[in-house]
Amino acid sequence: MWWILALIGVLTAIYWLRRRSARGRQVAKLQMAIERRVEERQRSIDGVRKSLDSIDASVRSAIQTLSFSQLVESLQEGKYSAAQALRAYQEKAIAAHEKTNCLTLFIHEAESWAAELDEKAKSSDYKKPPLFGIPVSIKECVNVKGYDQTRGYAQGLGDEAKEDATIVSHLKALGAVPFVLTNVPQSLLSYACSNPIYGTTGNPYDPTKVPGGSSGGESALIASGGSPLGIGGDVGGSIRIPCHFTGIAGIKPSHIRLSHRGTRGSVPGRPLINASDGPMAADVDTCAFMLRHMWTGDWLFSRDPYVAPVPWREEIYSSERKLIIGYYDDDKWFLPTPALRRAVQEAKEILEKAGHRLIRFDPPDVSAAFSHFVSAVSVDGGTYLLNRLDNDILDDTYKPIVRLYRIPLLVQRALSYLLRPIYPRLATALRCMPRNTSELRSVYERIELYRERFTRQMEQLGLDAIICPVQVMPAVPHDVPMKVFATVSYTGLFNLLDYAAGVVRVTEVSEEDEQALENYPVNDPWDKVVKEASKGAVGLPIAVQCVAPPFREEICLRVMREIETGVRTKTDRKH
Numbered sequence: 001m002w003w004i005l006a007l008i009g010v011l012t013a014i015y016w017l018r019r020r021s022a023r024g025r026q027v028a029k030l031q032m033a034i035e036r037r038v039e040e041r042q043r044s045i046d047g048v049r050k051s052l053d054s055i056d057a058s059v060r061s062a063i064q065t066l067s068f069s070q071l072v073e074s075l076q077e078g079k080y081s082a083a084q085a086l087r088a089y090q091e092k093a094i095a096a097h098e099k100t101n102c103l104t105l106f107i108h109e110a111e112s113w114a115a116e117l118d119e120k121a122k123s124s125d126y127k128k129p130p131l132f133g134i135p136v137s138i139k140e141c142v143n144v145k146g147y148d149q150t151r152g153y154a155q156g157l158g159d160e161a162k163e164d165a166t167i168v169s170h171l172k173a174l175g176a177v178p179f180v181l182t183n184v185p186q187s188l189l190s191y192a193c194s195n196p197i198y199g200t201t202g203n204p205y206d207p208t209k210v211p212g213g214s215s216g217g218e219s220a221l222i223a224s225g226g227s228p229l230g231i232g233g234d235v236g237g238s239i240r241i242p243c244h245f246t247g248i249a250g251i252k253p254s255h256i257r258l259s260h261r262g263t264r265g266s267v268p269g270r271p272l273i274n275a276s277d278g279p280m281a282a283d284v285d286t287c288a289f290m291l292r293h294m295w296t297g298d299w300l301f302s303r304d305p306y307v308a309p310v311p312w313r314e315e316i317y318s319s320e321r322k323l324i325i326g327y328y329d330d331d332k333w334f335l336p337t338p339a340l341r342r343a344v345q346e347a348k349e350i351l352e353k354a355g356h357r358l359i360r361f362d363p364p365d366v367s368a369a370f371s372h373f374v375s376a377v378s379v380d381g382g383t384y385l386l387n388r389l390d391n392d393i394l395d396d397t398y399k400p401i402v403r404l405y406r407i408p409l410l411v412q413r414a415l416s417y418l419l420r421p422i423y424p425r426l427a428t429a430l431r432c433m434p435r436n437t438s439e440l441r442s443v444y445e446r447i448e449l450y451r452e453r454f455t456r457q458m459e460q461l462g463l464d465a466i467i468c469p470v471q472v473m474p475a476v477p478h479d480v481p482m483k484v485f486a487t488v489s490y491t492g493l494f495n496l497l498d499y500a501a502g503v504v505r506v507t508e509v510s511e512e513d514e515q516a517l518e519n520y521p522v523n524d525p526w527d528k529v530v531k532e533a534s535k536g537a538v539g540l541p542i543a544v545q546c547v548a549p550p551f552r553e554e555i556c557l558r559v560m561r562e563i564e565t566g567v568r569t570k571t572d573r574k575h
């Protein structure tokens with residue numbers, strides 16, 4: 001008998017040793033691929049830096065001081081060429097990268113695309129397209145032919161896209177010049193911005209803080225002035241949270257109003273909660289400018305039959321009709337810190353001053369909505385993510401979520417039961433992984449019912465739009481986001497509903513906000529993390545979120561723009 005046990009022991013030991021050495025070989029291979037990419041990135045940056053002087057420094061700096069509308073105008077009028085605009089923004093992008101580590105790779109073909117545009121512009125019968133020569137930055141997970149979309153997984157290195165995503169081709173057809181790819185967190189399912197290939201992207205206001213995620217390379221770049229317009233993606237806040245953390249504007253359109261052909265999301269195959277791509281820029285009008293031109297004419301609708309053929313409605317964006325707008329500053333699931341609540345109040349006052357009617361709106365049962373959101377995002381209980389991460393080098397910032405996903409489902413349920421009296425919100429999150437197709441079906445049913453309930457409540461009040469917080473906190477240290485993933489209730493809700501949702505800067509954290517934070521109630525470990533992580537944030541930007549039902553992006557953008565105008569008027573008056 002003893003020899004059977006000994007044999008089992010020896011075989012098990014051999015199995016484990018072989019597994020360990022296979023894993024060791026795999027990690028070494030990934031590390032070598034990472035080293036090669038880090039060198040390639042440096043060469044790419046050095047190469048661009050060397051060619052900057054092909055354009056006079058005074059021209060570059062004159063272009064760098066232009067507002068977006070001035071840039072459009074001077075390119076249209078031929079005051080500056082596409083090649084000059086490209087060099088000006090390459091220079092700014094390098095400066096932004098040195099400060100924040102926001103870039104993955106420059107798109108070298110941008111130079112020939114700009115040159116082609118300038119060549120065409122020489123002909124008198126050429127009609128310049130509306131985005132002629134505008135440099136545009138692209139989140140790394142969007143396909144650009146010849147570049148890999150790693151989504152922060154080292155195993156994704158070298159897997160190059162065979163063709164451009166439709167949104168990239170569309171930008172090019174409109175005359176834009178996609179010129180650089182920007183960093184993302186590993187997996188994309190995070191609002192931090194760090195991965196084992198390109199490292200951690202910092203917030204331009206404070207490098208110890210996150211620029212947000214997953215479109216964090218975009219927000220850091222745009223907020224540093226390194227790109228006039230960027231493309232982000234959002235399944236739970238990945239456009240809106242980075243914009244809020246860095247003080248820029250952005251909008252997540254309803255899912256099928258833009259094309260997602262060739263953009264890669266965090267977990268493919270989630271039918272009721274899908275990522276939306278959308279614009280990010282220094283101001284609202286720039287986001288509207290891009291969408292207006294994408295939704296005018298037939299280019300998009302004839303290239304992707306899954307895009308709803310809803311054209312841009314200028315009459316809604318520019319309307320002067322007074323609106324009825326709901327507002328809330330606490331979703332009763334996660335209390336925002338003082339600066340975030342003040343931002344809603346200030347936005348409300350601005351809108352009231354502009355003649356709109358603001359009505360208190362209490363979103364129905366956000367605890368249930370958050371639970372549906374987590375179920376729908378983790379449609380397979382985390383299997384897809386864990387499989388990817390098991391074959392990769394795991395980023396530190398992502399470990400808290402991975403630990404939770406690794407807990408076997410039945411243990412998650414038992415823990416949820418035990419934790420309910422002392423840590424009810426974590427208990428909710430641990431209870432919602434679907435165990436089988438029957439549970440999954442009922443998640444979908446609950447989402448449909450929730451959509452109906454929310455929409456009906458808005459209709460009963462006659463609301464055109466809603467304003468509310470974007471998040472619970474201002475930008476936080478890099479290790480915080482995935483420790484308190486439940487703060488995405490404010491953004492994830494509108495992915496669940498598939499509403500149009502955008503954000504615009506309203507204020508910054510003040511000394512008074514920081515003092516008021518002392519009274520932030522701590523009822524469980526998540527509150528404690530939030531309270532600690534929100535300290536030392538004086539001066540950091542704070543945004544408000546504006547939302548409208550599906551396909552009402554023009555209303556959403558209008559509310560955002562009116563808030564932005566009100567904020568500017570207030571700031572001008574102060575100075």
Ligand SMILES: CCCCCC/C=C\CCCCCCCC(=O)NCCO
Nearest residue numbers: 188190191234235236237238275404485
């Ligand atoms: C057992 C509990 C597991 C917890 C599951 C966590 C689920 C959700 C966390 C969501 C964090 C979302 C951040 C924003 C992500 C985003 O919008 N990404 C864009 C992808 O294209």
